[in-house]
Amino acid sequence: MHDSGTGGRRRRGLRVARDGPGHLVPGALIVATIAGHAPARAVTAALVAIALLIAQLAAVRPRLTRRSDRILAGQDMPRSRSHYAYIALETAKVIALIVTGALLLAT
Numbered sequence: 001m002h003d004s005g006t007g008g009r010r011r012r013g014l015r016v017a018r019d020g021p022g023h024l025v026p027g028a029l030i031v032a033t034i035a036g037h038a039p040a041r042a043v044t045a046a047l048v049a050i051a052l053l054i055a056q057l058a059a060v061r062p063r064l065t066r067r068s069d070r071i072l073a074g075q076d077m078p079r080s081r082s083h084y085a086y087i088a089l090e091t092a093k094v095i096a097l098i099v100t101g102a103l104l105l106a107t
Helices: 006-019 021-035 040-072 082-105
Strands: none
Touching: 040 082
16 A cells, blocks of 8 residues: 555655755766866766766665665565665765865865
8 A cells, every 4th residue: 555645755855855965066076177177087086976876876776765665665575785785886986086086186
């Protein structure tokens, strides 16, 4: 049975809050680096961060969302390894952003 009451709206609101403006940072960073004539290595590192973000949003996040929706609906689900993929991508993205920042500060 689908919950069309406040619970459904609350979950959607949590998703919006969780996704938030923090995912705009890599895009803003690449625009700033290109506009500021940044070195190629910094732009490359920023592009890596954006590629990792796209992989998270396109490949891993939908699986995690479907799984959490099923669990919230009361289904028993086996353990998922998708969280490990998400954490690995998030860690790599942080490293790419740190490298980008360091390269930009070095110029």
